[in-house]
Amino acid sequence: MSAEVEETLKRIQTHKGVIGTIVVNAEGNTTLITSTKVDYAGLLHQLTMKARSTVRDLDPQNDLTFLRIRSKKHEIMVAPDKEYLLIVIQNPSE
């Protein structure tokens, strides 16, 4: 991993309120980086697929760039790509 990527990743993990950072591969079955035990990978993968399908169904030239789910306790942010999913869970009100 390049130094810059590592640095950025480390910084993200140390930001205020960040609970976990996960990078999963495209099928949602292998996590490349994970800092939290809870299994968000498989579930979020399916949701991302569905969201992307929705966006593209409305306009096939469009594509999903970012997905944010705000819940009572956390905010889950997903940056999808065709090769991986970058997931960060943050508790912003901490």
Added chain:
Amino acid sequence: MSTTRAKPKKPTLKVTPSSRVMNVSTSGVLRVNHSSTYARSINASVSRKSFSLAADSKILDKSSVQTPKHTVQVFDENGKDVTPQPLYQPDPAAVMSKHSKIFASDTSGGTMSDFYSTAYQTTTNASFAGPFTRSVFGSSTVSRGSQSTMESMNEEIEDPSSKRDISISLSDVQVRREEVKELIKEEMLDDVVDRYLIESETLWLLHMPAVSVSVDSEEAESVKERNNLYMELCKNRMGNDKYVERSMQTFNGAPKTKDVQSEAITMVDAATTATTWDMYDSFRSAGLGEAALSPDTDKASVPEIVSNHRLDPTRAPERTMSVISTTSIASASSSRIEMEPFVVPSEDEPDPELVLQSEKFQQDLFVMERIILENIYQPKLAAYRQLPTLEDPDSVPKVVPTVVSRREESSLDEESTLTPALERLWSFSCELTSGHNVSSMAWNKRNPDLLAVGYGQFDFKDQKSGLICCWSLKNPTWPERVFTCESGVTTLDFSASNASQLAVGMHDGSIATYNVESREKTPVIDSSDCAHKHTSPVWQVRWIDHERGASGEDKGETLISVSADGRISKWFLRKGLDCIDKEKKSEALISRQAPGLCFDFHPTDSNIYLAGTEEGHIHKCSCSYNEQFLETYIAHKGPLYRITWSPFCSDVFLSCSSDWTIQLWRQDLFTPVLGFTSTQSAVYDVMWSPKWATVFGAVNEGRVEIWDLGASILDPTIVSLASPGVKLTSLLFATETDCILVGDSDGQVCVYQLKNLTVGEGTQVAALEDIIGSTLASQL
């Protein structure tokens, strides 16, 4: 009488009489086809007995033919002759023999009738027999007719087998018929029995049409001879050893059960959703070429690669799921690692390392970080941008301990709503910058969210390497760009025409320009090689836009710098950075070789500029005059740190110096209009507010002051103290909002919001002029 069964089904007889022998003799005479065919069909075997019988009967034929009396006749109880007519016409010879045989052996006659009946029933054939039989049906005269036909059948050549057949069957039939008949007579004499005789259909089992040859033909002889031969053979057959009756039994093999088990047929359900984007993608990729698709289909057939196979990213889930189910491959992760040598060029599962190193991943991380920070800093950023801050609906509300304190707070709030204050929003700092002294700050001209901060020591001692950080408002925790320089940075400025160009002046006298868009860490241009470079620290650089230059080529933006070696130089790009001295301070006039500390060009007239020196003099100069100053303003007693024209009133400018004062000048007056002092510390920086003409900010060592001349000309309106041990060194107003940035000696750039500063409406230009006017008036 006749049997009950209209159609006797006896095994031997069962097959319905079939073939009509029909002797083709076209005599037109009614022929009764007796059971010759009937019998023939049933018994194919030739029996000697029957043959002999037949033979015998043949002899008898002629004699017995004439006796119509022996004709079988059926009479019902009423005495009616219901003799059924024969259904077919046998060959004359055959018929004759049959008849004779019948007559000879038959006593009851019932057989014949039965035969007839059966014959009738079974005859429906539309062939030869057809017309004959129908016409024959039901007439008693037929029997006579049959006899006559029999007589006429002389020359027919018939298949001898028929005779035999019939005789045998006849004998069988006879026996049964008799038995049945006796029973009836004894028991049911008085019963009225209805008999229905129905003609059944004819089933041909074997039809061997007779071939007749006329006597006159050529073949007649040979045929006759052949027939004779055959008859000889039949005669000899009796005691001949060549002909033996023999029966055979077919072996029935022992049955054996055998089981075969086939491999389980696995059924797989495959499903896919055809969505709009799916179709769109297929069309697009099909349009792009076969090459993209064919390796995919090839790969699909290769089982090993299948598990990691990704045909189309958007459809991947369904495809890979179905593919995995049809092939049994080891788990994805382990096989992926082994897959490396089998990599097929396009569209393979990328190495996880590659994924993490890819550009896209970096980009995503970058965006993600910003989003996270936005979550954290949202209220502050909203305040900065003067948006209403949203309260997090799920955040735990802070508990207020007692009611009393709340009231106190509210009262305080009320007060604070009235007094103008600086509210600290956030600060740009990270571990890179800690310990460095902020020397200058500049906003990017095109992107108002981008801030360049230069770090460097002012004093000649404690010189560390300099640092330039480009900060974005969206990420207060980490700078977007970091450039390290050899010597401390003393000044920097963004170019207006080329927004990504940043000019930096350094403590060692060199000037460099950086391109902040690229990620390179080195300056684009450096002045170290220039012959005329400054030999002393460059205290200020500025990009100045000349509307009309002295010579034709000076149009556009040029870089002007002032340095402690007493020169104000104009730099332009040649092969390196080269400069022309704009101003040489000659020894002649007032100034000696006074080192310049700051300058500022007139906002509207780019030919005129002010320069401040270490001695405290302000010189007004012109670009066209290189030798002399136009004016000199003397008031300060110490080195001038900043001169700045008012952005609203074009002939008013401010100056601040280390003599604890800030002076407000009007360019036509050689004494300052107003002077401001608040504390006894050197004022490092002063800046007009971009929004109000009467407001300016100043930074001295220990505090930030915001002066509102409309409110008070003696005291600053807002004062904010610095943290102990930290000196505040620079000040910058934010252009669009009511915020100021204050840099300190610890490397922090704090963002403050001006709260409750009620200046009044408009830019207050008139107010400023009023103030100046009134001050002047009062002085006079």
